[in-house]
Amino acid sequence: MTTQFSVADIELELLRYPPKQEANLQAWDAADEHLLKQMTENEQTAVTTAVINDSFGTLTSALSHINSQWPIIIETDAKTSQLGAQQNLERNQLNNPNIEWHHSRALLPQGIELVLMKLPKNLNYFAHQLDRLSQVLTKGTPVYIGAKAKSINKALLALIEQHLGQANASLTWKKTRVITCIADGKARPLASETTWTIPQYSLSINNLSNVFAANKLDIGARFMLEQMPEGNFNTVIDLGCGNGVLGLRAKQLYPNAHIHFVDDSEMAIASARSNWHANQLDNPQITGEQASFHWDDCLTHLGEDVEPGLILCNPPFHQGEAITDHIAWQMFLDAYRKLKSGGVLHVVGNRHLAYHVKLKRIFKNCTTVAANGKFVILQSKK
Numbered sequence: 001m002t003t004q005f006s007v008a009d010i011e012l013e014l015l016r017y018p019p020k021q022e023a024n025l026q027a028w029d030a031a032d033e034h035l036l037k038q039m040t041e042n043e044q045t046a047v048t049t050a051v052i053n054d055s056f057g058t059l060t061s062a063l064s065h066i067n068s069q070w071p072i073i074i075e076t077d078a079k080t081s082q083l084g085a086q087q088n089l090e091r092n093q094l095n096n097p098n099i100e101w102h103h104s105r106a107l108l109p110q111g112i113e114l115v116l117m118k119l120p121k122n123l124n125y126f127a128h129q130l131d132r133l134s135q136v137l138t139k140g141t142p143v144y145i146g147a148k149a150k151s152i153n154k155a156l157l158a159l160i161e162q163h164l165g166q167a168n169a170s171l172t173w174k175k176t177r178v179i180t181c182i183a184d185g186k187a188r189p190l191a192s193e194t195t196w197t198i199p200q201y202s203l204s205i206n207n208l209s210n211v212f213a214a215n216k217l218d219i220g221a222r223f224m225l226e227q228m229p230e231g232n233f234n235t236v237i238d239l240g241c242g243n244g245v246l247g248l249r250a251k252q253l254y255p256n257a258h259i260h261f262v263d264d265s266e267m268a269i270a271s272a273r274s275n276w277h278a279n280q281l282d283n284p285q286i287t288g289e290q291a292s293f294h295w296d297d298c299l300t301h302l303g304e305d306v307e308p309g310l311i312l313c314n315p316p317f318h319q320g321e322a323i324t325d326h327i328a329w330q331m332f333l334d335a336y337r338k339l340k341s342g343g344v345l346h347v348v349g350n351r352h353l354a355y356h357v358k359l360k361r362i363f364k365n366c367t368t369v370a371a372n373g374k375f376v377i378l379q380s381k382k
């Protein structure tokens with residue numbers, strides 16, 4: 001992995017999060033370099049800056065390197081991106097006291113004078129982020145958005161204009177462009193959440209804009225719902241829960257269980273929580289909390305006292321733009337570490353991802369529970 005970042009006199013050592021990943025992936029891309037090049041060419045001074053979708057803290061670290069007191073408001077939906085930024089600030093001994101951390105639903109503060117943003121893959125989420133900015137930016141505030149040149153077209157510029165203000169794209173440099181948008185000072189209302197139903201399980205699902213499976217049940221998840229394990233489980237983890245659909249079904253099947261919902265996306269955790277309450281899944285015959293919600297990177301911070309008998313997992317196979325199986329690998333390792341003896345990891349995956357190889361290496365056993373043309377359901381026992 002290349003870790004030496006060098007742009008316009010800014011020298012940093014930057015790692016992805018988690019730091020151990022395949023050799024060819026690095027913590028930043030050319031759009032980060034382009035944004036920083038533009039900042040230095042503009043001789044940008046250290047005004048209060050919102051940094052949005054900064055994958056592993058490259059922009060935050062670079063601004064803090066230019067001025068160690070640069071006031072920065074970080075907005076990210078991904079826990080791994082927050083942890084990555086913290087790791088890179090520490091690694092480069094950048095002790096900027098003026099950094100505020102926000103997730104993608106917290107209210108943005110007033111007084112933002114500049115915005116640096118990376119274009120996310122999900123354009124509904126992007127529109128939501130622009131609407132949020134429109135509620136706090138005063139007229140004339142510059143917003144710079146870095147992206148691959150191939151992602152920028154007239155429709156994207158029109159979307160930015162509709163949600164925040166007029167936008168123009170720079171010339172191409174290293175296959176990237178920087179869009180300059182000037183906020184028009186008009187506050188837009190936030191779009192409502194998407195809600196859909198799964199009639200055969202009587203579940204109503206509500207998805208915030210950055211949650212996986214935006215407006216219908218994922219086909220892998222559907223297959224998993226048809227193949228849930230039989231048993232009497234007390235503690236179940238829905239690992240990479242998205243809107244929580246697997247954990248919600250688990251509570252219907254194992255009514256005495258406590259369900260832990262875990263996801264890297266804060267919006268996913270908020271959706272899972274809201275779906276738990278909307279579907280009224282608490283069992284009135286038992287007392288105390290019956291569900292917990294964790295915004296976390298896999299099971300890194302899950303309490304020592306949580307000893308699951310079952311972990312349900314439909315793993316992601318990309319991190320941001322990068323196709324990678326390291327998250328699935330980490331999820332399986334964490335599952336092995338946390339499961340109680342005799343506990344079961346129940347996984348759905350695309351056939352071609354060959355998760356059985358990983359599971360066999362970790363658990364020394366793996367059974368194919370079901371298969372169709374596209375997916376397999378695999379089970380490993382600790």
Ligand SMILES: C[S@@+](CC[C@H](N)C(=O)[O-])C[C@H]1O[C@@H](n2cnc3c(N)ncnc32)[C@H](O)[C@@H]1O
Pocket residue numbers: 080212213218220221239240241242243244245246262263264265268296297298314315316317327
């Ligand atoms: C394929 S989706 C499955 C969502 C849901 N369980 C379903 O079946 O519809 C994978 C989920 O893993 C989450 N995820 C990605 N990286 C993660 C990580 N490092 N830790 C925890 N969750 C992660 C994603 O945000 C996404 O919600």
